[in-house]
Amino acid sequence: MKVTGTAHKVGDHIDTDAIIPARFLVTTDSKILGDNCMAGLEADWVKRVKKNDVLVGGENFGCGSSREHAPISILGAGIPVVLAKNFARIFYRNGFNMGLVLLELGDDIDKIKDTDQIEVDTATGEVKNITTGTTIKAAAVPPFMQKILDVGGLVEYVREKLA
Amino acid sequence: MGQTLAEKILQKHTDQEITEAGQIVQCRVSMVLANDVTAPLAIKSFKAMGAKKVFDQNKIALVCDHFTPNKDIDSAEQVKGVREFAEEMGVTHYYECGDVGVEHALLPEKGIVGPGDVVIGADSHTCTYGGLGAFATGMGSTDIGAAMALGETWFKVPSTIKVNITGTPKEHVSAKDFVLNQIGQLGVSGALYKALEYSGEVVDNMSIEGRMTIANMAIEAGGKVGLFSVDQKTLDYAATAGFSGGEAMTPDADAVYERVLNIDVTDMEPQIACPHLPDNVKPVDETAGVRIHQAVIGSCTNGRIEDLRVAAAILKGRKVDPKVRCIILPATPAIWKACMREGLMEIFMDAGCIVGPPTCGPCLGGHMGILAGGEVSIATTNRNFRGRMGSLKSEVYLSNPAVAAASAIAGEIINPAKL
Numbered sequence: 001m002k003v004t005g006t007a008h009k010v011g012d013h014i015d016t017d018a019i020i021p022a023r024f025l026v027t028t029d030s031k032i033l034g035d036n037c038m039a040g041l042e043a044d045w046v047k048r049v050k051k052n053d054v055l056v057g058g059e060n061f062g063c064g065s066s067r068e069h070a071p072i073s074i075l076g077a078g079i080p081v082v083l084a085k086n087f088a089r090i091f092y093r094n095g096f097n098m099g100l101v102l103l104e105l106g107d108d109i110d111k112i113k114d115t116d117q118i119e120v121d122t123a124t125g126e127v128k129n130i131t132t133g134t135t136i137k138a139a140a141v142p143p144f145m146q147k148i149l150d151v152g153g154l155v156e157y158v159r160e161k162l163a
Numbered sequence: 164m165g166q167t168l169a170e171k172i173l174q175k176h177t178d179q180e181i182t183e184a185g186q187i188v189q190c191r192v193s194m195v196l197a198n199d200v201t202a203p204l205a206i207k208s209f210k211a212m213g214a215k216k217v218f219d220q221n222k223i224a225l226v227c228d229h230f231t232p233n234k235d236i237d238s239a240e241q242v243k244g245v246r247e248f249a250e251e252m253g254v255t256h257y258y259e260c261g262d263v264g265v266e267h268a269l270l271p272e273k274g275i276v277g278p279g280d281v282v283i284g285a286d287s288h289t290c291t292y293g294g295l296g297a298f299a300t301g302m303g304s305t306d307i308g309a310a311m312a313l314g315e316t317w318f319k320v321p322s323t324i325k326v327n328i329t330g331t332p333k334e335h336v337s338a339k340d341f342v343l344n345q346i347g348q349l350g351v352s353g354a355l356y357k358a359l360e361y362s363g364e365v366v367d368n369m370s371i372e373g374r375m376t377i378a379n380m381a382i383e384a385g386g387k388v389g390l391f392s393v394d395q396k397t398l399d400y401a402a403t404a405g406f407s408g409g410e411a412m413t414p415d416a417d418a419v420y421e422r423v424l425n426i427d428v429t430d431m432e433p434q435i436a437c438p439h440l441p442d443n444v445k446p447v448d449e450t451a452g453v454r455i456h457q458a459v460i461g462s463c464t465n466g467r468i469e470d471l472r473v474a475a476a477i478l479k480g481r482k483v484d485p486k487v488r489c490i491i492l493p494a495t496p497a498i499w500k501a502c503m504r505e506g507l508m509e510i511f512m513d514a515g516c517i518v519g520p521p522t523c524g525p526c527l528g529g530h531m532g533i534l535a536g537g538e539v540s541i542a543t544t545n546r547n548f549r550g551r552m553g554s555l556k557s558e559v560y561l562s563n564p565a566v567a568a569a570s571a572i573a574g575e576i577i578n579p580a581k582l
């Protein structure tokens with residue numbers, strides 16, 4: 001899958017309370033969660049996002065709680081891919097389970113600036129910065145997690161196992 | 164090659180041979196946990212997976228603790244869904260009413276989790292049970308839904324950072340200070356994907372409650388688990404709680420560690436994590452004088468009886484600053500009762516505290532103590548992210564129970580030694 005969109009940069013250590021604050025945890029509805037994506041960072045942050053835009057975090061993106069509402073909220077906002085220097089552990093696992101593509105770019109993350117146009121090839125992990133003309137390669141997805149992604153997420157993976 | 168605690172526990176729950184960190188292993192789980200926030204999603208995933216029954220009705224714990232007693236219609240609807248699922252599946256460990264407490268205080272106390280277990284929970288502070296020598300870690304709801312159906316999950320075997328805590332702590336310096344200091348040194352991502360393993364004389368002499376306080380905050384350094392050896396104290400605690408099984412366990416002498424962090428606590432002052440990250444840690448005197456509007460003493464970090472005794476010792480015969488809401492939330496009904504029995508409730512009420520039911524409440528900005536813009540809270544909880552306890556313009560300082568109680572009296576952050 002190729003995703004082309006605008007990069008929205010956020011800082012280091014973006015926590016799950018920033019992605020979706022606790023007052024929204026009384027629902028599992030992806031539309032409501034999506035409409036309030038990053039409400040803990042900035043009111044109305046989500047208004048800048050168009051479908052297929054790319055979220056660009058720094059270090060330890062998604063730290064904090066285990067709330068799956070966080071990746072659901074990002075997907076609900078129309079963002080299919082998050083790029084970061086690296087991800088917090090629980091968030092990383094949750095993202096894959098939900099079918100949100102997460103790519104770790106290490107220090108190369110600094111080559112992407114806010115509002116740059118980005119093209120991501122989720123199969124190869126190739127990230128093209130259309131604005132600057134540079135191409136970055138993400139760290140390979142661990143094979144076991146790739147298997148989960150390939151069948152369409154953990155729900156499908158278990159469904160096959162139970163069948 | 165010798166094994167770390169993490170490797171030892173995982174090995175007991177898998178048929179694969181664990182040879183190195185980074186390996187992916189399938190493990191059987193001893194207990195699967197979710198709460199009123201995360202269970203609804205786990206149940207949704209469980210059903211979407213086509214699962215018809217849980218793998219073992221006695222190995223699932225559903226604890227409705229975050230917004231309890233339900234704060235609004237939406238949270239009530241969520242809990243209703245969880246209750247119906249628990250009834251349908253015959254889940255034995257379901258807690259919602261007079262028996263509910265903060266999950267990570269409740270499960271150890273009830274002997275539902277114990278030494279040597281592998282526990283996964285749809286809550287990031289599931290790592291608390293590492294204090295009992297359980298490999299316990301947080302995951303998202305869908306992983307939990309899968310484990311409810313399958314009774315197993317996969318882990319990447321973590322590499323381990325050994326934290327060696329030695330010395331003689333001063334008065335008013337306790338487990339919370341050691342772990343805050345450690346988070347300050349490692350940073351909030353310093354233990355990302357890794358296990359923390361604790362050793363040293365301070366840890367050996369520490370109560371199980373203190374160990375759980377430290378294990379609780381493993382995640383605040385990004386860690387997967389925070390593990391303690393299983394000694395006689397652990398076994399006694401587990402047996403009293405009614406946990407069956409468990410045996411003494413120490414890491415092998417030739418276990419391989421990625422790094423060893425030595426912390427000498429002899430000269431340590433009480434530690435404060437300043438806004439807005441748990442690794443922004445300073446000795447209390449550097450934050451002294453910060454005006455507070457609220458003090459929260461409770462949570463899965465420091466809401467146990469030992470913590471409340473410490474708070475009561477400071478509050479006894481004193482008054483909370485009339486401009487401060489000092490909210491005390493004993494973490495479980497049994498702790499609440501112990502507070503009554505030991506006369507702590509009298510002390511709290513005389514001092515002008517607000518005593519609430521066992522609930523997560525303000526810890527996650529749920530209810531019962533939400534901050535307005537510009538308000539500042541000191542709290543014995545574990546996270547001070549921006550907006551965690553309410554307004555994006557509010558601030559949370561994390562401390563031990565002695566500092567929180569002393570600050571409630573002073574109306575500003577203060578070293579209890581200087582009260």
Ligand code: SF4
Nearest residue numbers: 288462463523526527
């Ligand atoms: S007390 Fe706070 S940290 Fe602990 S489980 Fe509840 S919300 Fe989470």
